[in-house]
Amino acid sequence: MQTDEQLKAIVREKYTAIAGQPAEQNAASCCGSGPVSCCSPADVPIMADDYTQLDGYVADADLALGCGLPTKFALIKEGDTVIDLGSGAGNDCFVARHETGPTGKVIGIDFTEAMIQRARTNAEVRGFNNVEFRQGDIEQMPVSDNVADVIVSNCVLNLVPNKKNVFAEIFRVLKPGGHFSISDIVLLGDLPANLQQAAEMYAGCVSGAIQRADYLRLIDEAGFTAVSLQKEKAIDLPDDILQHYLSADEIAAFRDSGTGIQSITVYAEKPGGPQSGAAQSPKPKRQLESLAGTSAENCCTPGSGCC
Ligand SMILES: C[S@@+](CC[C@H](N)C(=O)[O-])C[C@H]1O[C@@H](n2cnc3c(N)ncnc32)[C@H](O)[C@@H]1O
Numbered sequence: 001m002q003t004d005e006q007l008k009a010i011v012r013e014k015y016t017a018i019a020g021q022p023a024e025q026n027a028a029s030c031c032g033s034g035p036v037s038c039c040s041p042a043d044v045p046i047m048a049d050d051y052t053q054l055d056g057y058v059a060d061a062d063l064a065l066g067c068g069l070p071t072k073f074a075l076i077k078e079g080d081t082v083i084d085l086g087s088g089a090g091n092d093c094f095v096a097r098h099e100t101g102p103t104g105k106v107i108g109i110d111f112t113e114a115m116i117q118r119a120r121t122n123a124e125v126r127g128f129n130n131v132e133f134r135q136g137d138i139e140q141m142p143v144s145d146n147v148a149d150v151i152v153s154n155c156v157l158n159l160v161p162n163k164k165n166v167f168a169e170i171f172r173v174l175k176p177g178g179h180f181s182i183s184d185i186v187l188l189g190d191l192p193a194n195l196q197q198a199a200e201m202y203a204g205c206v207s208g209a210i211q212r213a214d215y216l217r218l219i220d221e222a223g224f225t226a227v228s229l230q231k232e233k234a235i236d237l238p239d240d241i242l243q244h245y246l247s248a249d250e251i252a253a254f255r256d257s258g259t260g261i262q263s264i265t266v267y268a269e270k271p272g273g274p275q276s277g278a279a280q281s282p283k284p285k286r287q288l289e290s291l292a293g294t295s296a297e298n299c300c301t302p303g304s305g306c307c
Pocket of ligand 1: 008011012015031032061062063064065066067085086087088089090091092109110111112115136137138139153154155156159160205
């Protein structure tokens with residue numbers, strides 16, 4: 001059983017290596033960190049969604065490490081202050097900075113120095129001056145209280161041992177009335193022990209993931225309101241990755257078990273503030289209780305009225 005600090009060291013080591021390798025190598029594994037020798041055929045991204053159509057997209061920052069499109073659902077307005085948790089090479093930050101415009105500001109936080117360096121280089125060579133990258137742990141963010149209008153994050157909280165701490169930090173740094181849009185990996189059912197214990201799978205965004213109902217409960221318990229599932233997507237781990245951790249029989253049993261790995265994108269608001277109840281902060285109609293049991297493909301933009 002590894003300590004939280006040991007798990008973080010594994011994650012940092014993996015993402016230091018990933019910061020120095022091409023995106024294609026990341027796309028064919030889990031969260032970019034699966035064993036290189038078992039890449040899925042045809043370089044099909046297992047978790048990452050297509051960013052290329054989003055305004056502000058910077059190809060050099062897209063290391064194919066995400067598992068959703070949180071900025072797409074983040075309702076970022078011009079002039080907003082946005083924080084991206086686990087910003088990697090800056091992929092979501094650059095989309096967000098396009099939306100905040102020159103009057104806004106984006107802060108990316110990541111605890112892997114090589115990622116911070118890569119993100120800073122990406123910003124500097126393009127002359128972007130409304131985005132900055134801070135090295136730090138999102139369990140203790142290097143940010144003051146009540147500064148962010150919006151927080152985004154893509155495929156990061158599953159890597160953090162104490163997710164409760166992160167949601168408490170998100171609550172602290174959001175302005176009253178601010179909100180978050182977070183894409184992440186969650187589980188429906190228990191993973192086989194060999195998968196659960198594999199360090200590669202931890203760094204690959206799989207074995208650090210928690211049950212979806214527990215994830216949503218943590219958000220609720222942190223004090224957020226208007227919790228809404230914006231998108232959910234099943235993640236299918238191919239046999240050529242699973243066979244590194246499981247026998248053929250175990251793979252078959254895993255596939256029969258009904259255990260699901262999902263990418264979800266969740267929206268929630270910190271209560272209070274001038275935006276509370278105002279038109280520019282639409283309240284999703286669907287609440288936490290009704291989400292915990294859903295499993296079908298679901299897509300709901302806050303305020304769209306579709307759920
Ligand atoms: C799967 S990558 C996602 C990167 C980026 N969000 C993207 O979509 O391209 C996870 C990132 O989170 C960072 N990370 C993991 N745990 C962290 C923590 N506790 N504090 C800060 N950053 C963390 C890693 O260094 C890595 O850059």
